[in-house]
Amino acid sequence: MKTLGIIFTLPLFLFSLINCGGTQNTNMEKSLVQNPPFKITEAYYQNWVAGIKEGGSGTNVHIVLNDLKPEVTIKNIYFREQILEAKNTAATPNEFVGYLRDVQRDMVMDADPLKETQNTPPKPFPFQLEENQAVVEYQFGGKNNYYKITNLSHKDMIPYPQANPNQHE
Secondary structure (H helix, E strand, O other): OHHHHHHHHHHHHHHHHHHHHHOOOOOOOOOOOOOOOOEEEEEEEEEEEOOOHHHOEEEEEEEEEEOOOOOOEEEEEEEOOEEEEOEOOOOOOOEEEEEEEOOOOOOOOOOOHHHHOOOOOOOOOOOOOOOOOEEEEEEEOOEEEEEEEOOOEEEEEEEOOOOOOOOOO
């Protein structure tokens, strides 16, 4: 009778362990906060292009905050599958900018698969965002929190001049 109980109990126990593992979040997505300890007064992204070939191009993401509590630290901006460091200045302490520079990744493409192993696979991005969305990562209460901005506006591109107009020859 004991053996019969073990035969029926053991598979049930193993099944419950397997089922518990299946409930874990295999998606890398982090949980989002609905009410952050600040208000966003403006959020936009703006493409730019340098006036010289070597200058490159990119996109700057601007987030202007209001009612920012002193115990909140803005850390990163997640935008277009990139993690951008959120930077501000003393002149504009409530405006945070993330700089996304357009760069070509060096990929080894070869008939020999061993040479292609030099390529580093991209890291999984923790959010599914649309073109006009970003996530702000901030530290508050000793932990990292994430707030999704769903309506970034797009401002006209900034074409930088070929040479510094203030430069004297």
